[in-house]
Amino acid sequence: MNAPQPGSEIDGFCLGELMHTGSMAFIYRLTGPQGPLPLVMKIPRLGPGERAVNVIGFEVCRMVLGALGQGPHHPTLVAYGDVETTPYLVMGYVEGERLSDWSSRAPIAPLEVARVGAAAALALHDLHRKEVVHLDLKPTNIMFRASGTAVLIDFGLAHHSHYPDLLAEELRFPVGNWEYMAPEQALGVRCDPRSDIYALGAILYQLATGRLPFGHPRSVAELRRRLYRDPLPPRAIVPGTPAWLQEVILHCLEPDARNRYDSAEQLAFALTSPERVELTERAARQRRAGWGTLARRWYQARSFEPAPCPAPSIKENPAPIVVVALSTAPIDDVLYEAMRGATASAVNASGNCRLACVTVVSLAATLSGEGEEPTATVRHIRRLIELRKWARPLNLPEERLTYHVLEAEKTADALLDYATMNDADLMLIGAPRPGSGVHRFGGGICAQVVAGAPCSVTVVRPAADRADLPKGGVQ
């Protein structure tokens, strides 16, 4: 396909200077009557002689940029043309330098490597948090604004976990840039954000040493060699490379994704705080692995199973929720004490859990309010105070405690509902008193909760009650 001429018009957009001719697309600056606009148009190379992946790349780019919306670390999609008639993407123009300008000057100073690397890692982390894996990181696809902020461009090979992966079908040859490609990506895995960490590691290697870690592979077999062949340590090429930088780079270039940094944010942190980088054997490496190690790795690599993809966004592990179900009318000190003991051990076991203290009052009682009975609000507040009083000896910080007085007809249903709605991880409930269930949640309630709970349930029985149990075990 021939590049359209500058000056021609597409859907009302006037093409200016041809800025870039890639294998997949042409990129033009757009112009208006007053000169260049802060917009570019990307036109995929389609037609006879062009690769099918170009059209898919166009669709993917449109889908991913459309989903990303506006952000500091990627271009904004402004308009697009239909793939069947006039395919194009109009995006915001990113003013700045490309990383390829640096990489051609490599090796560059270690602190400079760390600075641009950290900026790129932060941009990457932003992308990963938005469910996107870039999968085509290379120096030409990383730009820096004057402020130093990194902008990642060209999302034609990206993967967004909320959209169908249109490129998954094109697996006969691994798509992407082979020089920087992670081993699992070479095997067809397209959903692991740590593949981007690997690619960024390869870029850092190039910046620090002036060489590519694995040269220019020309065949899939050569590409797969990185599964077992380690790169020459950066310090063997540029002796002035600090140990921490070698550690960071080789940590990114681990063949198994599970052995790399878990997130790009961790990589950014390592690059901005060299003194905190823990030095391992990677930092001390002076040469590549010997033949013995290589033979063993080669043998192991034959059965290499890529790590399962984590969810692209680094999801925070929510604190587990422990629900303590207390009957507050009347108060049963013996059981309360036993419940506190059980709660304390549950809290100690899980470390960061949240505690929800729950009691249930009958709806009928709430509505009647007859005779000497206090009003519903007063009773509600009293129960809350009782719950607080119960929890005080646990000495838990306020932000980890909540108190709830549920008004319901059926105690067991209310407790189960509460546990379900709040995704409880554990529920503690007092055992019914042997012989009568009057002073606690009755046996029926306890059994219903145990049977229907969406989580584990611990039934707490005070030591004093144990003697009263019928002999001969459970009846």
Place this chain on the structure above:
Amino acid sequence: MKLALFADVHSNLEAITACLNHAQALGADQFAFLGDMVGYGADPVAVLELVERYAAKGAVVVLGNHDCAALGHPAGGMNAGAQAAIDWTRTQLGPKQREFLAGLPLTARADNVLFVHASAVAPEQWIYVAGPAEAEKSMLAAEAGIVFCGHVHEQNLYYLGAGGKPMPFRPVSGTPVPTARHRQWLAIVGSVGQPRDRNNAACYAFADLERARITFFRVPYDYRTAARKIRAAGLPERLALRLERGV
């Protein structure tokens, strides 16, 4: 054209009402019911009356295996619970509902879209589109840009690429997926009335055919009432539990 698609309603009035409200709020102007309006649930007559009202206004409605069984035709492969519900459903339907069901086609076509309950290969055989192989056959038989179907209760979107092999995609609720017109697609819209993926929210899909995008939705509804009605009708307890737990 904004098309709301509902499959496997299974006599669940609460679920279909919630989904219809949801779709109407989004501006749906066309509706399609992809079979299995009855079976399992406790509101066959009310659901059929509702579907009939939409059909009178131009909605697409195709026949499903439970609808077929409710007419007394052998539909095969029903477990005891499903069969019990069908036997009960038959006692509920009046001549008007039976006539409506009897008049339904197995497939319907509009422009470049095919509507069918199960696989388009042999709609009357109720083949499950359970994986890429079945999806591929159904897409080839359909000769349409998009096939909308149900029968399988989980939402799934298959797309045919240059390689000729369909790729499955599990949609994310509420995220519009561009469905480029040069590709072939098969969308399993999910079950309105009996979701089975451990999420008890009703499933449906919303297609904007002009802008070529499909959005799959999960809509929470009053499953407690639907389950209570199942118990009150004396239908198997398991059918009520399924709604509560989404299994």
